[in-house]
Amino acid sequence: MDWQAFWLTIQLAVVVAFILIILGLPLAYWLTYSRWRWKFLVEAIVSLPIVLPPTVLGFYVLVALGTRSPFGQWWQKLTGHPLAFTFEGLVIGSIIYSLPFAVQPLVASFTSVDDKLLAASATLGVSKFNTFRRVTLPLSIPGLVTAITLSFAHTMGEFGVVLMVGGNIPGLTRTVSIDIYDKVQMFDYAGANRAALVLLFISFVSLSLVYAVNRKRWTVFLWK
Amino acid sequence: MEVTNSTTIRESKDTISPPSSGLGDGELKVQIRKLFDQFQLQIGTTFPSGISILFGPSGSGKTTLLHSIAGLVTPDEGWITIGGRNVFDNRTHVPVERRRVGVVFQDLALFPHLSVEANVQYGLASLPRTERLQKSNEILDSFRISHLKKRRPDEISGGERQRVALARALVIDPCALLLDEPLAALDVITKAKIIDDLRSWNQAHRIPILYVTHSREEVFALGERVLILEHGRVVAQGTPHEVMSAPRQETVAQLAGFENIFDAEVTRIHEERGSMICRIAGTRVDLETPLVRATVGSQIRIGVRAGDIMLAVTQPVGLSARNIIPGNIVSLDQRDVMIVARVDCGIEMSAQLTLAARDSLHLKPGLAVWLVIKTYSCHLMAK
Numbered sequence: 001m002d003w004q005a006f007w008l009t010i011q012l013a014v015v016v017a018f019i020l021i022i023l024g025l026p027l028a029y030w031l032t033y034s035r036w037r038w039k040f041l042v043e044a045i046v047s048l049p050i051v052l053p054p055t056v057l058g059f060y061v062l063v064a065l066g067t068r069s070p071f072g073q074w075w076q077k078l079t080g081h082p083l084a085f086t087f088e089g090l091v092i093g094s095i096i097y098s099l100p101f102a103v104q105p106l107v108a109s110f111t112s113v114d115d116k117l118l119a120a121s122a123t124l125g126v127s128k129f130n131t132f133r134r135v136t137l138p139l140s141i142p143g144l145v146t147a148i149t150l151s152f153a154h155t156m157g158e159f160g161v162v163l164m165v166g167g168n169i170p171g172l173t174r175t176v177s178i179d180i181y182d183k184v185q186m187f188d189y190a191g192a193n194r195a196a197l198v199l200l201f202i203s204f205v206s207l208s209l210v211y212a213v214n215r216k217r218w219t220v221f222l223w224k
Numbered sequence: 225m226e227v228t229n230s231t232t233i234r235e236s237k238d239t240i241s242p243p244s245s246g247l248g249d250g251e252l253k254v255q256i257r258k259l260f261d262q263f264q265l266q267i268g269t270t271f272p273s274g275i276s277i278l279f280g281p282s283g284s285g286k287t288t289l290l291h292s293i294a295g296l297v298t299p300d301e302g303w304i305t306i307g308g309r310n311v312f313d314n315r316t317h318v319p320v321e322r323r324r325v326g327v328v329f330q331d332l333a334l335f336p337h338l339s340v341e342a343n344v345q346y347g348l349a350s351l352p353r354t355e356r357l358q359k360s361n362e363i364l365d366s367f368r369i370s371h372l373k374k375r376r377p378d379e380i381s382g383g384e385r386q387r388v389a390l391a392r393a394l395v396i397d398p399c400a401l402l403l404d405e406p407l408a409a410l411d412v413i414t415k416a417k418i419i420d421d422l423r424s425w426n427q428a429h430r431i432p433i434l435y436v437t438h439s440r441e442e443v444f445a446l447g448e449r450v451l452i453l454e455h456g457r458v459v460a461q462g463t464p465h466e467v468m469s470a471p472r473q474e475t476v477a478q479l480a481g482f483e484n485i486f487d488a489e490v491t492r493i494h495e496e497r498g499s500m501i502c503r504i505a506g507t508r509v510d511l512e513t514p515l516v517r518a519t520v521g522s523q524i525r526i527g528v529r530a531g532d533i534m535l536a537v538t539q540p541v542g543l544s545a546r547n548i549i550p551g552n553i554v555s556l557d558q559r560d561v562m563i564v565a566r567v568d569c570g571i572e573m574s575a576q577l578t579l580a581a582r583d584s585l586h587l588k589p590g591l592a593v594w595l596v597i598k599t600y601s602c603h604l605m606a607k
Contacts, residue, residue, distance in 0.1 A: 119296055120333035122320035124347030124396060134346070138337045 002191075004171050005179040006198065009156055012087070012175060016094040017152040020102035023095070024147060028106035029132065047100045054097065054160025061093040061165050085167045090175075093165035094155045101150040109143025110136055142213040153206035157199055252400045252432040256292055256302035256312075265289065265299075265456035271400075271432040272449075275423070277464075278436045279443050280453035286436040289453070290402045293434070294327050295320035306399045307431075326393030326401040330408070332385055334377040340364075340388050341373040347396040363395045367421055383414040390418070394425060401433045407442065415442075482527030482603065483564075483574045486511075490522040499546075499599055502526060507570035512546040513602035525605040532601035533575035535565060536594045537585050547597040549573075553589050556582060563587075567595055 031043060049057055065083040066072045075083045083089040113136050121131040137144070159177040166173030168182070176195050183192035252271040257264065265285040278286045291297040293304060295311070295318065303313035306325065311318040335343050344364060348356045364370045367387040372380050377388065386406055393401060407415045426433060437443065443450055443464050452460040488502040493515065502511050502524065511526060518524060540548055551569030558564075563582045565575045573595060577587075587593075 114333065116329050116331060116333040117335060119294075119320070120327065120329060120335075121346070122296075123294055123323075123325060123327040124392065125321050125324065126347065126349065127321055130349070134349075135335060135337075 002174075002176075002179045002195065005174050005176050005195075008087075008171065008173075009175040009177075012090060012094060013152045013155040015091055016098060016155040017102075017148050019091070019095055020098060020151045021144070021148055024099070024102035024106055024151075028103050028110060029136075031103065031107050032110040046103050049097050050100050054158065055164060057097060058093060058161040058164025061089075061096060061161065065089050065092065065165065084165065085169060085173060087166075087172055090162060090166040090173050093161045094158060097158055097161045098151040098154045101154045102147045105143045105146035105150065106140065109140035109146075113139050145213045146210045149206045149210050153203050156202055250307050250399075250430055250432070251305075252293065252307070252434075253305045254289070254293060254302075256289075256299035256304065258288065258292065258297070258299045260288075260456075263456045265292075267456075267458060268302075269451065269458055269461070271434060273430040273432050274426065274448050275433045275435055276448070277443055277450045278434060278453055279438065279450055281438060284453040285456040286438075286453055287404055288456075290327070290404055290434060290436060293400065294325045294402055295323045296327075309399070324396065324399050326396065326398030328386075328389045328393050328401070328403045328406040330404045330406065332377075332389040332406070334385060334389055334392070336377055338376075339373065340369060340375050340377070340380065343377065343388055344392045344395055346392060359395055360391075363391045366425055367391045383410055383418065386410060386414075386418055387421070390422060394429075397429075398431065400431055403433065403435045405436055405438070408437070481529065483530040483576075484526075484528040484533070486526045486528075486571060488524055488526050490518045490520055490524060493518070493520060502602075504571055509549055509570050510547075511549075511597065511602055512599045513604055514600055516604045518604075527603040527605060528573070528597055528601055530564060530574040530576040532597065533573065534596035535567070535575050535577055535581070535585075535587075536596060537587070537591065539594050540596060543596060545596045545598045547595075547599070547602075549595045549597070551593060551595060553587060553591045553593055555589055556587060565593075567593060569595060 027046070031039065031046070062084055063069060064071055065075070067076060067082050067084075072083055083092070117135050117139075118131055121135050122128075126134065157177055158175075159181065162173065162175050162178060163181075166175075168174050168178050176199055180192045180195045180199075183189075183195065250273045253269075254271070255268040257266045262283075263285070265288050267285070267289055278289065280286055288297055292299050292312075293306075298317065299312065301314065304311050306323070310316055311323050335346065338346065341360060341364070345356055345360045348359060351359070361370070364373065367390060369384060369387045369391065372384055372388070377385055380388070389406065407418060410418070422433070435442070448463070450461065450464050451458050487505040488511065489505065490500055491503050491510065492501040494500060497515075499512050500515050500518065502513055503509065504511065504526070513526060516524075534545070536548075539550070549569045551567040551573070554566040554568050554572065556563050556565050558579070561579060563577050563579060565577060565582075565587065567573050567575060575595060581587075
C-alpha cells in the first residue's frame with residue numbers, strides 16, 4: 001500500500017469537498033430560486049461532468065491551466081510556478097469534475113423546502129439571507145451531508161482528470177486510483193488489490209452514510 | 225411565490241388616486257386590480273379594525289387579495305395602505321419582510337425543525353433576549369400554549385398548532401392580520417375557543433383582521449363584518465344578517481346552504497327588541513326573526529338551516545328560543561350519520577338530528593312533534 005498516495009488522495013478529497021460546499025451553497029441557491037430564462041444552460045454546464053469523459057474534461061482543464069492560457073499566466077505571475085501538474089491544479093480539476101455531485105443534492109434539498117415556510121418567514125420580517133440560514137439550511141441537512149460525502153467520495157476515486165491534469169508525480173499528484181493503475185501495469189496485482197479494497201471500502205461507507213441520512217421513516221418501519 | 229406571471233400593466237380609465245393622509249387610523253385600505261387568465265381581481269374597500277370576513281367560493285380571489293396585502297403577490301395596479309402607511313402603489317412596493325402584516329396560512333407553515341417557543345420567537349430575532357422572552361411568554365400565555373414551549377409542531381394537536389401559528393403572527397405586533405382559512409380543519413368547540421382568544425387579544429390591539437373562509441358556520445360565528453367575494457369582486461358587505469338580507473343575495477344564501485327557504489310577509493316589527501314577526505306565506509306559521517330594514521307588509525325570504533332546528537316530542541316550555549312550531553313528521557331519511565326529518569307544519573321544514581336522538585325519542589313518520597327555532601337562526605333575504 002502506497003500510503004503517500006493514500007494521504008495525498010485524502011487531502012485532495014477533503015480540500016475539494018470543503019471548497020465545493022463553499023461554492024455549491026450559493027450556486028445551488030441561485031439554481032433553485034433564480035427565474036432567469038437562460039438558467040437551464042447553467043444547469044446543463046454544472047451537470048456536464050457527469051456525462052463527459054474525464055479525459056475530455058481533463059484535456060480542457062489542462063489547456064485552461066497551461067501557461068498559454070490567460071488564467072495559467074495569471075497564476076504563474078501570482079505564485080511563480082505553473083498550475084499544470086501541481087496539487088493546486090489537481091484541486092481545480094477535481095472541483096469542476098465533482099461540482100454536480102455537490103450542487104445537485106443541495107438543489108434537490110432546497111427545492112423540497114416548502115415555499116410556504118419561506119413566505120411565512122418573510123411575513124415575520126426576516127430577510128432572504130436569514131431565511132436561508134434559519135429555515136432552508138437546517139431543513140436541508142441531509143442534502144448537505146449528501147453533497148459533502150458524494151463530492152469527497154467522488155474526488156477520492158477520480159482517475160481520468162487527475163491523470164490528464166496532474167500526471168503521476170509521487171507525493172504531489174499521484175493519487176490512489178493512479179497508483180492502482182501503475183501497479184496493474186507492473187503486474188503487482190496484490191498491491192493493486194490492497195489499494196482497490198481501500199477505495200471500495202471508503203466508497204461503500206460513504207454511500208451508506210448518504211442513504212442513511214436520506215432514508216425515509218417508513219423504510220425503517222417496513223423492516224421492523 | 226408569485227401566483228401568476230401575467231403582469232401586464234395597463235392604463236386604466238378609472239382614475240385611482242391614493243387616499244388622503246389618514247395617518248395612524250389603523251385601517252387597511254385596498255384599491256387594487258390584477259388580471260389573471262381566467263378572471264380579474266378588482267377590489268376597492270376599507271377594512272376597519274376588528275374581524276372582517278371574506279366569504280366566497282374557491283377561485284373568487286380571497287387568497288389572492290390576502291397575498292396582495294401581505295406582499296406575496298404584486299397587483300397590476302392600484303394602492304394599499306395599512307394604518308395610513310403606503311405599502312403599495314405605482315411607485316412603491318414595500319417588500320413582504322418590511323410590511324409587518326401577520327399571516328396565518330391555510331396549512332399554518334410552522335417551522336418543523338423549531339420548537340413551539342422558537343417558532344413564536346422567530347420574528348423577534350432583532351430584539352434583545354430579555355425582551356424577546358417577555359414578549360413570547362406573554363403571547364404564549366394569552367393563547368394558552370405555554371406548556372407546549374419545548375415541543376415540536378409535529379408533537380402537538382391541530383388546535384394547538386393553530387394557536388402557535390396565531391401567536392407567531394401576532395407576537396411581532398403586526399399592523400394587520402390575515403387569516404387564510406386557518407381553522408377549517410378544526411372542530412367547532414376548538415374553533416370557538418381560539419376565536420375567543422383572538423377576539424380578546426384584538427380588544428387590546430385593535431388591528432384589522434381579515435379572515436378568509438368558505439364555511440357559512442364561520443361567517444355567523446365570527447361575523448362583525450362580512451364581505452362576499454365572487455369572481456374577483458366584492459358583491460356584498462355588511463353584518464352577516466345585512467349581507468344575507470341585501471337584494472341580489474339569493475345566490476349567496478344558496479351558497480351558504482340553507483335547507484329551508486320560505487317566502488314570508490312581515491306582520492309586526494319590534495324595533496325596541498330588534499326583532500320582527502313574519503308569517504310564512506300560505507300558512508298560519510309565524511316566525512320571530514332578527515330585525516332588518518323592512519316595513520309591515522314587506523315580502524321577504526327566510527332561510528333556516530336544518531342543523532339549526534331542534535325537535536321535541538312534547539311541547540317544550542321554559543325555553544329561550546322564540547319559535548316553537550307544532551307539526552307532524554313526514555319522513556326520516558338517513559344521510560351518513562345524520563337523520564333529516566321532514567316535518568309538516570303547514571309548510572314542510574327539514575330538521576337535522578342524530579341517530580341517537582331518533583332512537584331515544586322513538587321518532588317515526590306521523591308522530592306529532594314541535595320544532596324549535598331560535599330567532600337568530602332565521603336568516604333574512606330580500607325576495
